[in-house]
Amino acid sequence: MRGLTISAHGGLDRLELRDDLPAPPLASDTQVRVRILAAALNHLDLFVVGGLPNVRIVAPWIIGSDAMGTIEEVGDAVSGLDVGDRVLINPGLSDRTCEYCRAGEQPLCPRFGVLGEHLPGTLTEQIVVPSANVRRVAAETDPVEGAAFTLSTLTAWRMLVSRARVQRGEHVLIWGIGGGVALACLQIAKLLGAYVTVTSGSDAKLERALALGADATINHRGVDVGKEMRARTGKRGVEVVVDSVGEATWGQSLGALGRRGRLVTCGGTSGPMVTTDVRRLFWNQWSILGSTMGNDDEFDAIVGHFRDGRLRPVVDRVYALDDARSAFERMASGEQFGKLVVRIAT
Numbered sequence: 556m557r558g559l560t561i562s563a564h565g566g567l568d569r570l571e572l573r574d575d576l577p578a579p580p581l582a583s584d585t586q587v588r589v590r591i592l593a594a595a596l597n598h599l600d601l602f603v604v605g606g607l608p609n610v611r612i613v614a615p616w617i618i619g620s621d622a623m624g625t626i627e628e629v630g631d632a633v634s635g636l637d638v639g640d641r642v643l644i645n646p647g648l649s650d651r652t653c654e655y656c657r658a659g660e661q662p663l664c665p666r667f668g669v670l671g672e673h674l675p676g677t678l679t680e681q682i683v684v685p686s687a688n689v690r691r692v693a694a695e696t697d698p699v700e701g702a703a704f705t706l707s708t709l710t711a712w713r714m715l716v717s718r719a720r721v722q723r724g725e726h727v728l729i730w731g732i733g734g735g736v737a738l739a740c741l742q743i744a745k746l747l748g749a750y751v752t753v754t755s756g757s758d759a760k761l762e763r764a765l766a767l768g769a770d771a772t773i774n775h776r777g778v779d780v781g782k783e784m785r786a787r788t789g790k791r792g793v794e795v796v797v798d799s800v801g802e803a804t805w806g807q808s809l810g811a812l813g814r815r816g817r818l819v820t821c822g823g824t825s826g827p828m829v830t831t832d833v834r835r836l837f838w839n840q841w842s843i844l845g846s847t848m849g850n851d852d853e854f855d856a857i858v859g860h861f862r863d864g865r866l867r868p869v870v871d872r873v874y875a876l877d878d879a880r881s882a883f884e885r886m887a888s889g890e891q892f893g894k895l896v897v898r899i900a901t
């Protein structure tokens with residue numbers, strides 16, 4: 556089968572489209588085999604190409620974490636899913652036996668793995684996953700939207716709903732609107748009834764965010780966003796900051812945070828090492844919340860909103876598998892507004 560692979564870490568020139576990959580067999584009776592219709596990129600894919608500490612790949616390694624497809628084969632122990640069903644795939648796999656999994660908190664599993672990072676990925680024609688990792692959607696669902704939806708929205712849902720517990724009327728600040736997680740956070744925060752300020756270095760992206768429901772915008776180039784937010788809120792600060800930029804923005808995020816504020820993060824695209832003044836942390840009674848991926852209940856929740864049309868991903872561009880490297884180049888440029896999707900089959 557065809558698939559986008561790497562055989563060594565490095566730059567995007569390491570990406571190699573191959574047509575000699577073996578189709579994966581079902582390895583247990585609780586798995587399903589999915590023919591992939593479309594796959595979407597995440598920032599994680601760039602990290603996988605570049606190489607991550609403690610993650611070892613086996614060449615040729617298929618990359619990609621998000622996908623929508625059609626079930627082609629169902630294990631004997633699987634119920635509620637049939638050949639021909641169209642499904643969204645949750646790329647987070649867990650052992651389902653440890654104390655965290657038994658408590659329904661699969662992303663805390665010590666043996667947690669992500670498709671494309673720890674397990675073969677989705678930028679290919681077929682994949683085998685546990686049946687617990689797929690949810691059925693309507694046959695007429697657009698595979699491009701389905702592929703673009705899951706990982707960003709699942710990540711954003713856990714950040715805002717389960718971790719930061721955003722309440723109606725609260726003020727949420729979201730850095731870097733244009734990325735998949737930031738856009739999903741905007742949509743979810745509005746669904747929850749929050750007042751949302753978004754930042755970007757691009758006025759064009761800020762205009763588009765307003766059209767998607769953002770209440771206010773800041774072009775963060777040359778501006779201290781912390782001071783700006785305090786000025787805009789009568790020195791009060793905001794209740795919640797979503798910061799997955801890390802080193803470049805952490806101090807400004809804390810500057811924007813009001814008393815009892817919550818800062819939630821799922822990454823650090825500008826660098827991982829941040830500094831927090833512990834005196835301000837305890838005096839203001841802040842909460843700094845880490846979050847990653849999502850559990851089964853959160854997956855059910857976002858798929859429900861997707862089926863009912865309340866949450867839909869923003870798609871930037873769609874590429875053919877032959878041209879998938881162009882999608883990676885656009886992601887690396889940071890010019891995209893929304894998800895980059897690769898069409899695998901029709």
Ligand SMILES: [Zn+2]
Pocket residue numbers: 649650651652653654655656657661663664665666
């Ligand atoms: Zn577990």
